[in-house]
Amino acid sequence: MKRLLPLLFVVVVGGGLLAVPGRLTRLLTTPVVIPAPLRTDPLLAAELETLARAAAAGGHPEWMAYGDALLGQGAYLAAEAAYRRAATLAPEDIEARFALALCIDRTGRMKESNEHYQACLELPEVAGNRPSKKPFARYAIGRNLLRLEDEVGAEAAFRQNPGFPPAEYQLARILLFSDRPREAEAIVRRGLASLPLALEWHRLHARILDALGRPDEAAAAREMEERSAHLLEVNFNVDYIGPLTEKVGLNRLFAAYEATRSTADPAARDRLLTAIEAAIGDRLIPERFRAARLRAELALATGDPQAALAAVATAAELGSSDPNLLDIKADALDKSGNPDQATRLRERLVRIRPTAKCYRQLADARAAAGDPTGRNRLLARAELLDGIATYRRNDPAGAAGHFEEATRLDPDNAVAWYRLGEMQFHLGRKAEAAAALRQALTISPGSGRPQRLLDLLPD
Amino acid sequence: MRLFGPLTTATTLVGVAVLCLMAWALQDRSPEGRNVGRTEASPVALSQEACSTSSGLPQITHVQVIDLDGAGRPAVIACDARGNRIIRLDRETDGAWAESVLIDDVGVPAHATFVDVEGDGDLDCLVAVLGDISPSDEAVGRVELFRRRADGYSREVLLEDVRRVADIQAADLDADGDTDLAVAVFGYSRGEILWLENTGDGQFADHRLHSAAGGIHVPIADYDGDGDPDIAAIISQDDEELWAFENLGGGTFEPRMLWRTPNFDLGSAGLVAADLDQDGDTDLILPTGDNLEDFAAYPQPYHGCLWFENRGDWTFREHRIAEFGGTYAAAVADLDGDGDNDVVLISMANDWSDPDNASVVWLENDGRQTFVTRQVATAPIHLVTVATGDLNGDNRPDIIAGSLNLRSPFERIGGVTGWLNRGPAP
Numbered sequence A: 001m002k003r004l005l006p007l008l009f010v011v012v013v014g015g016g017l018l019a020v021p022g023r024l025t026r027l028l029t030t031p032v033v034i035p036a037p038l039r040t041d042p043l044l045a046a047e048l049e050t051l052a053r054a055a056a057a058g059g060h061p062e063w064m065a066y067g068d069a070l071l072g073q074g075a076y077l078a079a080e081a082a083y084r085r086a087a088t089l090a091p092e093d094i095e096a097r098f099a100l101a102l103c104i105d106r107t108g109r110m111k112e113s114n115e116h117y118q119a120c121l122e123l124p125e126v127a128g129n130r131p132s133k134k135p136f137a138r139y140a141i142g143r144n145l146l147r148l149e150d151e152v153g154a155e156a157a158f159r160q161n162p163g164f165p166p167a168e169y170q171l172a173r174i175l176l177f178s179d180r181p182r183e184a185e186a187i188v189r190r191g192l193a194s195l196p197l198a199l200e201w202h203r204l205h206a207r208i209l210d211a212l213g214r215p216d217e218a219a220a221a222r223e224m225e226e227r228s229a230h231l232l233e234v235n236f237n238v239d240y241i242g243p244l245t246e247k248v249g250l251n252r253l254f255a256a257y258e259a260t261r262s263t264a265d266p267a268a269r270d271r272l273l274t275a276i277e278a279a280i281g282d283r284l285i286p287e288r289f290r291a292a293r294l295r296a297e298l299a300l301a302t303g304d305p306q307a308a309l310a311a312v313a314t315a316a317e318l319g320s321s322d323p324n325l326l327d328i329k330a331d332a333l334d335k336s337g338n339p340d341q342a343t344r345l346r347e348r349l350v351r352i353r354p355t356a357k358c359y360r361q362l363a364d365a366r367a368a369a370g371d372p373t374g375r376n377r378l379l380a381r382a383e384l385l386d387g388i389a390t391y392r393r394n395d396p397a398g399a400a401g402h403f404e405e406a407t408r409l410d411p412d413n414a415v416a417w418y419r420l421g422e423m424q425f426h427l428g429r430k431a432e433a434a435a436a437l438r439q440a441l442t443i444s445p446g447s448g449r450p451q452r453l454l455d456l457l458p459d
Numbered sequence B: 001m002r003l004f005g006p007l008t009t010a011t012t013l014v015g016v017a018v019l020c021l022m023a024w025a026l027q028d029r030s031p032e033g034r035n036v037g038r039t040e041a042s043p044v045a046l047s048q049e050a051c052s053t054s055s056g057l058p059q060i061t062h063v064q065v066i067d068l069d070g071a072g073r074p075a076v077i078a079c080d081a082r083g084n085r086i087i088r089l090d091r092e093t094d095g096a097w098a099e100s101v102l103i104d105d106v107g108v109p110a111h112a113t114f115v116d117v118e119g120d121g122d123l124d125c126l127v128a129v130l131g132d133i134s135p136s137d138e139a140v141g142r143v144e145l146f147r148r149r150a151d152g153y154s155r156e157v158l159l160e161d162v163r164r165v166a167d168i169q170a171a172d173l174d175a176d177g178d179t180d181l182a183v184a185v186f187g188y189s190r191g192e193i194l195w196l197e198n199t200g201d202g203q204f205a206d207h208r209l210h211s212a213a214g215g216i217h218v219p220i221a222d223y224d225g226d227g228d229p230d231i232a233a234i235i236s237q238d239d240e241e242l243w244a245f246e247n248l249g250g251g252t253f254e255p256r257m258l259w260r261t262p263n264f265d266l267g268s269a270g271l272v273a274a275d276l277d278q279d280g281d282t283d284l285i286l287p288t289g290d291n292l293e294d295f296a297a298y299p300q301p302y303h304g305c306l307w308f309e310n311r312g313d314w315t316f317r318e319h320r321i322a323e324f325g326g327t328y329a330a331a332v333a334d335l336d337g338d339g340d341n342d343v344v345l346i347s348m349a350n351d352w353s354d355p356d357n358a359s360v361v362w363l364e365n366d367g368r369q370t371f372v373t374r375q376v377a378t379a380p381i382h383l384v385t386v387a388t389g390d391l392n393g394d395n396r397p398d399i400i401a402g403s404l405n406l407r408s409p410f411e412r413i414g415g416v417t418g419w420l421n422r423g424p425a426p
Helices: A004-019 A021-029 A036-040 A044-057 A060-072 A076-089 A094-106 A110-122 A134-147 A151-159 A165-177 A181-194 A199-211 A215-226 A236-246 A249-259 A266-280 A286-301 A305-317 A323-335 A339-352 A356-368 A372-392 A396-409 A414-426 A430-443 A448-456 B006-026
Strands: B044-050 B060-066 B075-080 B085-091 B097-104 B109-115 B124-129 B141-149 B152-162 B165-171 B180-185 B192-200 B203-211 B230-235 B240-249 B252-261 B272-274 B283-288 B304-310 B316-323 B327-333 B342-347 B360-365 B371-377 B383-389 B398-403 B416-424
Touching: A044 A060, A044 A249, A060 A076, A060 A094, A060 A236, A076 A094, A094 A110, A094 A134, A094 A236, A110 A134, A134 A151, A134 A165, A134 A236, A151 A165, A165 A181, A165 A199, A181 A199, A199 A215, A236 A249, A249 A266, A249 A286, A266 A286, A286 A305, A286 A323, A305 A323, A323 A339, A323 A356, A339 A356, A356 A372, A372 A396, A372 A414, A396 A414, A414 A430, A414 A448, A414 B152, A430 A448, A448 B203, B044 B371, B060 B398, B075 B109, B075 B398, B075 B416, B085 B109, B085 B416, B097 B124, B124 B152, B124 B180, B141 B165, B141 B180, B152 B180, B152 B192, B152 B203, B180 B203, B180 B230, B192 B230, B192 B240, B203 B230, B203 B240, B203 B252, B230 B252, B252 B316, B272 B327, B304 B327, B304 B342, B316 B342, B316 B360, B316 B371, B342 B371, B342 B383, B360 B398
Parallel strands: B060 B109, B060 B383, B109 B165, B327 B383
Antiparallel strands: B044 B416, B060 B075, B075 B085, B085 B097, B109 B124, B124 B141, B124 B165, B141 B152, B165 B180, B180 B192, B192 B203, B230 B240, B240 B252, B272 B283, B283 B304, B283 B327, B304 B316, B327 B342, B342 B360, B360 B371, B383 B398, B398 B416
16 A cells, blocks of 8 residues: 555646646636626626726725626626625625625525525624615515525515515515415505505505405506506615616716716717727627617717618618617608608508607608598507506596597597596596497497496496 | 655645645536536437528527418428517528518517418418517507418507517307407516407407416417317416416306416416327426526526426326426427427526537436436527427428527527437437
């Protein structure tokens, strides 16, 4: 055996020296390996490299900045390493620990993630005005338990988070699906008292009322769902990561460009856009289409329809028939003295993605062609879209005005009559509602929605 | 002097320990949740072909293999969301692919269903109009019918003023001799499942079956074996639920929740009706792996494929038959010609930072519904739709898939891609 030891020594140490140094050297000399998916953004590599070197030479804030930049690009594993370093350097920093937990969470390691979220609960709050991470950490623990299909554990976790609407929402769902609808309803009613236009509360309320055998109230809850625009932070990671996406790379430049819109300085916008276009070059990435759209918009705004058409053509060559681009193209055709081409394009556009603006432009064209009926039909469609948007902002009275105008312009439009009836229903004008809904059914006897609403009205 | 004495022995042992420690510290440790579907080689030879010529970053939302003309030569039909059109791809006898536009100016088509709605002997096309590829609660969806004419198709809007429509299926649901429709209005925060009653003269009456966001597919089959068509639906937004609407006759349906999971993050991505175990009833196959709600998708441990075995009396037993990160669609066929049904899966959101991770796999059935995952391809990536059919007339099922290039990395770009089945691998 002893004779073999020298050989073993050579094999182990020599082999180790041959095998390990590559990775060891990389680890020691290159603090960052840019994840492959990020390399398609031409600015990202250099900016991340700078942040990484700053982190290697700096401390906790630099590692946090580096982690944020990576997380904003969806590089969870790389961000995890950065936040882990930040959390090591500042073990009391709840922000670092929370971000670390989130990275582990989004890469499918729920139990490990929960250990870090749990650790957040033991850490002191950050001074200043930043919202507390603790309710989110408690909520995330419950979410991860749901992902592990541990409803009992999740219920206990959500009960630890009273007053945090997403947690109460999840708790109410668990109660509903475990045959405790009355307890669930009490939570939903509390939630609605504080957030009366929260969509999720109304949706869940409808299901609970179904389970309780109260179909009329369930129908009313579903109608409220239609006009509720507030969303609970049920999937908080999107809100958390969203602001981080614009910290580096092309998104940073696009954010800077958007910020110049309010200044209305075309020259400054042109300079920024030129920088974006130069960075993108001929890379096949979505940002190229976005830049083309911005270029077309800017050219149109600065009175250069030919440049706008050229930008649209560039995007079209790459297979895009984005309605926004087609809309700009139609406007550019108008401004360059080709109204007939513009109209033909808009006729295509309303088949692809109708907008109120496009309907109004087509209505103008019909009026110019001496077709008042066609004009009114198109204007009615524009009023319909405006009315629906108004209703979604929980303004049924305002919406009713649009729908009324739509029925005046085009008395044969069944959808306009239905929508008018729907608004009258919500405004408590039962007789007017019934009359409008019946008119909708007269025009389109097969339409189910007016009939469903009529069924809710007294005879 | 003894060069290798006790000191050397100790040094060697310490060296071994140190190296083991370093190797452990420096190894590429995959997260415990990693689920990438890297598997054994396929025993069936599958040769890859790019079928479409689309440039840029294609967004193909649906593919199918169908003999539109009844000429015995199936074509590939694809919904091209980026181009707002339906395209047709024909494989010529020399192996080249010819691309043509079947239907133009349709706003982000999610699904095309060919059925003889008019009863005149040819196939009309029902298009589920999403209206917007991005999350949206706007009423931008439509049900559009393109009636087959000698010179093409004529457009008719059957339903508008609804949210994003993801799927339409057709059957005579009320047994009155005409074609009715089941419709999945996916929406975003709000949505619904409808059935449209054909009332004659081209009119369809809409009836709500269920109110929930995230309805993806509504496969129709006689799930309870009572002779009439029932509707199944997968709901995938806030809730992850599998529903059936039992046809009671006379245009009435009884809703039945067949399955749900508390795991809101499962990512149900579609629903396929097929008799997977060939026992004479219709099962359901559920691919799971949609995580488009995240800024960046990452494979989760629960991504893969579930088979819901129809046990009769509206009981469906859940079986997990594959783990595969980012699974977005499934298709059923006997790929290896051994008489049982295999399953093809494609991935939209695998961990694409590793070029060896699969984008296409097939699940080889041993005849007892135990499946072995076989890797087919690692490119193209971002696949969201898959179908099988005989593309080259050799009586073997080939694979066709479509890419939705929405997310980074923008590499290994594909549009519509085929894998021709060449039989047993050499």
